Amino acid sequence: MIKLREIAHSRTGDKGNTSNISVIAYDAKHYPLLKAEVTSERVKAHFAGVVEGEVVRYELPNIAALNFVMTQTLGGGVTRSLALDAHGKSLSSALLDMEIEDAPGT
């Protein structure tokens, strides 16, 4: 097992009560591995206690990236949240801590 951080980078964005997290392969050869390992279900489980809504995954093969859209995640919305990190900007770092199957050749 390796950490997602070893093969991918990530950025979080916010709109209202929805957070999106991109997961981008450093090397396009790892895109199939990302697709197989980093599923909506696993992301939702990884963010237990954070994501209260659903997780939808979008695929961008041209740039070897996945985009996860997580609803009901930002404490009722960025502008009214009680959270210290109301935007959820730090969430990408939590996702990169996910463990995935080792990739051949890494």
Place this chain on the structure above:
Amino acid sequence: MVRSIRIGSGAGYSGDRIEPAVELAEKGGIDYLVFECLGERTVALAQQARMKNPDSGYDPLLEERMRAVLPVCAAKGIKIVTNMGAANPHAAARKTAEIAKSLGLPLKIAAIVGDDVLQACKDGDLPIMEFDGTIKQLGNRLLSANAYLGAEPMAQALSGGADVVITGRASDPALFLAPMIHAFGWAMDDWNLLGQGTVAGHLLECAGQVTGGYFADPGYKDIPDLARLGFPIGEVGADGSLVITKVKGSGGAVTAQTCKEQLLYEVHDPTKYLQPDVVADFSQVNVEEIAPDRVRISGGRGARRTDTLKVSVGYIDSYIGEGQISYAGPGALARGRLALEIVRERLQLTGVKSSELRFDLIGVDSLHGAEVSARAGEPYEVRVRVAGRTESLREAVRIGNEVETLYTNGPAAGGGVTKSARDVVAVASVLLPRDLAKPSVRFVEA
């Protein structure tokens, strides 16, 4: 007809650094300088300011930014486009004209007005998208309603000879799309060009976020010289071709990685990025490093725009009270947890009325919650944080007070209390039929 233009991005939010825009104007070889300074709820806050003083309600840093860049922009013929007008673009234009005059610069300033659609939203009693309710049901808590305008009125202002274009609420990418439409004469139904132009605007609108800001992760993603981060330049061709770059010698980096991260920033379905001018499609975009700090972006597309405009509705949602205190050394975590238990019980005993409470240990679980954080080890120090939502400022104050009294009534060796109470101006959205927003251009001469 112009074949290509260079657009600099001088600010990615209202409080952004001042001098990168000056560097862009002096050394970037740019034709346009765009400042994106208007956050989601900033218009509502600015509207509150305008209600107190009719000549205010625009961006508080407008004067400082304009004084910094107007002389060099005037000397080089660089046109400025910005949403620093916030809740009062006309006053912002008058102020900018006054500054230009004081600097001896004969500039033509344009204000875009008409994004304020509060009356139309009230008349239609439009439904709120984020929760059950309508505009009228917000009652006297309603502060503002501003439509995200498209690029057309800004492009008209540029075509009318404006040196500086100041809008209130407009879509952020539209600030960048406007110079393209003006310079290249793009048709407002050429959806693929508008889509690719939106890709350009989206990559540029957060300024330093595409040149290495919000990116560095030492040992994995290293970025040089973030203290002197250079802001981006988009080289756009009349055919929609696009290269993202920055001033040579400035800090930061433009790489395929920085561009990919920013491409997906705040994007949901990449095939449908809803904009007032177009439904942009980012899903087929290609990102290619062609030279150091030069990245070519191609493949943005678009489809017909929707019949409605998104409207940002500002309202007073509630009040938030908060208190913090720190514990350190052996047993810090246990004392922090004890402190949280005490405050939880005190808020009940003393009958503080709140609709939502949050108990955090900063350094342990404040960012990602107890479940995600469970696998980490014990820290040397922790900071207790209690926050609560109330219906009045008076109740909100009581939450911080219950943290403060831990000094003399709580666990051993608690220090460094801070407390605060504030009203919460939140935003929600409604969709307004497009023809009910009637933007127009007003010129002010310096």
